Amino acid sequence: MAFHIVLVEPEIPANTGNIARTCAATGTHLHLVRPLGFNTDDKTLKRAGLDYWHAVKVHYHDSFTELPDQFPEARFFCASTRTKTRYTEYAFRDGDFFVFGKETKGLPSSILDAYPQTGMRIPMTDQVRSLNLSNSAAIVLYEAFRQLDFPGLE
Numbered sequence: 001m002a003f004h005i006v007l008v009e010p011e012i013p014a015n016t017g018n019i020a021r022t023c024a025a026t027g028t029h030l031h032l033v034r035p036l037g038f039n040t041d042d043k044t045l046k047r048a049g050l051d052y053w054h055a056v057k058v059h060y061h062d063s064f065t066e067l068p069d070q071f072p073e074a075r076f077f078c079a080s081t082r083t084k085t086r087y088t089e090y091a092f093r094d095g096d097f098f099v100f101g102k103e104t105k106g107l108p109s110s111i112l113d114a115y116p117q118t119g120m121r122i123p124m125t126d127q128v129r130s131l132n133l134s135n136s137a138a139i140v141l142y143e144a145f146r147q148l149d150f151p152g153l154e
Contacts, residue, residue, distance in 0.1 A: 003144055003153045004029045004074075004097040005137050008064055008111065010105045011037030018134035024052035027152060030037060031059045031067065037102070064111055067097065076115050079140060080107050081130050083119030092144035102138060103133050 005028055010016045017033070023030045032040075040058075061067060068076065077090060078099045099115075101107030112119055122131060122139055130136070145153060 006099040008033045009102040013038040015133040019137045020056045021052045022138050024055040029057045033061045050098040077118045078115045083121045087120040098140050
């Protein structure tokens with residue numbers, strides 16, 4: 001059982017560190033798509049996931065297009081405030097990829113346009129532009145685990 005979190009050009013090391021910690025806690029693979037807004041040896045990144053970084057299955061990619069090429073059978077769910085379907089409306093399954101964009105701009109239209117049937121959003125009031133990236137990743141990931149009755153997690 002393995003899910004995948006994809007961060008496309010993440011900018012804030014603490015967010016990536018928090019997501020890495022969530023990935024370590026769940027056995028989820030973390031895919032980082034360059035360019036990154038920090039070095040992976042950044043102290044802030046390591047501090048957020050310090051005791052867990054060794055347990056994270058991290059994969060680096062030079063572009064998002066490498067992922068569908070490497071995983072042609074995979075399903076990619078793209079998180080965005082610009083989509084209409086709630087993340088809870090999907091039936092997730094083992095091996096799914098959850099794709100998140102950079103903190104300041106979200107996912108580029110080219111990625112959203114490539115996956116129009118799997119765009120997902122987290123409901124919220126119109127008082128804020130978006131949720132924190134690490135919170136969003138955790139919300140979606142734990143919904144996927146909940147749907148499958150938390151396999152491998154105690």
